[in-house]
Amino acid sequence: MADAATYDPLRTAGTWGRRAKIIVYALLTLFALVYLLPFTIVVLNSFRDLGDISRNGLIGLPHSFSLDYWIQAWSTFCVGGTCEGIQPFFYNSVAMVIPATIISTAIGAINGYVLSKWRFPGSEVLFGIMTLGVFMPGQMVLLPWAQVLGFLGLTNSIPGLVLIHCVQGLSFTTLFCRNYYVNIPDDLIKAARIDGAGFWRIFRKVVLPLSPPIIIVTVIWQFTNIWNEFLFAFIFSSGTHQPITVALVALSGGGTAVHQYNVESAAVLIGALPPLLIYLFGGRYFLRGLTQGALK
């Protein structure tokens, strides 16, 4: 590990090595700029007034600065007839993402525990079928979901979307947790069984305390995907029940004459904020959790 961290493939002797290093870093910087440019433009536009934008172009250095557009975007801008900004849709997304993330992660953890530590005849096949869901495109299940939601009376509702995201997310959460739990030595489970602990007690006292790395990975993954999800949200919600991803489209496609680029930029950034914050605070754990193999 220490070796891998300090090993530098470009640290060769001579001028060629140094030149190669410069080229590599220049390329990396270029790519970073290319990736960051759209984001930078959106951030800058969210503070510029419309006149500035139309005079100097969408891509241009700001000549004005105001926080008004953020406030407008949040609480007063008109989206689809109501003029409360994107605030209600933001809360819709919160009300969707929190239960969906918690439930899908919890069930994924239990599934993973069963499929790795309490195997039964056919459990490998079952696991194979479950992970098939990882490769299944969402479009394929739109019609079945429409029927299920209709049958349950959950059409055009946040609970309906929660249900969809819980079920659709299970393949991933189960895969993550199962592959992590496989690395927990079986002897621990055997020792706990001899110690008189049952299925749930072993899960709570032995397996869960070892789980933070994979729970963090799963939560970040689920939160980001569910928050950013558009297809199901767009198809199965309308009006005041829309999550923020759908509302953002409604906001820009309002049909009014002038595009409020500054307010739209601010709204987009507000919509992108939660996953961004999650990444900023949890990104380290995410990478660590994904790369962490066997536990000691």
Place this chain on the structure above:
Amino acid sequence: MASLTIQHVKKNFGSVPVLKGIDLEVKTGEFVVLVGPSGCGKSTLLAIIAGLESVTEGEVRIDQRVVNSVPPKDRDIAMVFQSYALYPTMTVRGNMMFGMESRGVPKPEREKAVARVAELLRIENLLGRKPNQLSGGQRQRVAMGRALVRDPKLFLFDEPLSNLDAKLRVEMRTEIKKLYQTLGKTTIYVTHDQVEAMTLASRIAVMHQGLVQQFAEPRTVYDRPANMFVASFMGSPPMNFLPAKITGSGAASPAVVLAEGNGETNQLPLAQGIAKSGSDGRPVVLGIRPENLTRYDRRHTEETPCLGTIEAEVEVVEPTGAETMVVVRIAGKEVIARFEPNAAPAVGERVKLAVDMTKACLFDPETETLIDRAGSD
């Protein structure tokens, strides 16, 4: 404290038979070691006793109660694992208390039990630590502590010392023996190390290919191995095997004649008991342990009632410090002899060897089983 009975136990993994009919009767307070090469089924048998594996056929009884379908937690056993299997997120104290907590033992009692065992194992100062803050030997001790703290009927050890370095292994071996002598608990101990088996066991069950080859006291297993597998597995370096024929079985001085090699004929006297079971010309395999084969010295004649002598050329000399192992060639076969370091020969030297025939074993070359000393002993 309990007895353990295993009757006709068979176990298949899929279509592969792992145990092919095991019978063992462990008395209360015995320390029984299951020993054998890897893949012999010893760990599977232990898992069956623990209730972690089911049997395909047969019966397991603890204290005469059939426990075939009793889950591990209700068998009142404790087990020490090769990997120690300490709960990594709990402290040593937490590890030791977990089993009692699961069983709803009241807190004051738990505290008392932990204190008692911690003192016994001298791990009081480790109680607040996590397993990853412990050395290998300390982990081993804690794993034993976790097993001891519940005062179970039956102790199971699954190769508990094989993750330790050589020096620590010897120390912990002594410690386990002391512990057993103090507590006198019925113990089943699995190992692949024949030295551990010899030093610890009150009785050894030597296993091979899913069967118990011999179940007897260490001395018996060593001196009178039931077959050639046991003879070669127990003891290091292993017993030497030489093809031979019985001669003069009816006469006053029965003997074996070694198969010829290099044109020389060697004849060794037989201790009387052995001779009775064989008739003239019967082919046998003569088994001699290295320590019964050493440089001839006049003293031998007075001390050993049945002494043979043999001349052989030295091929390899391997000093180990306390003794020197010498490879010689007898009747065309490599044979290991044990010499005192100061009596060690040089390579190429022709030495006269004394063979203590009272300790020799005869095996049937067909069945590979020990030929009993019929009528004697």
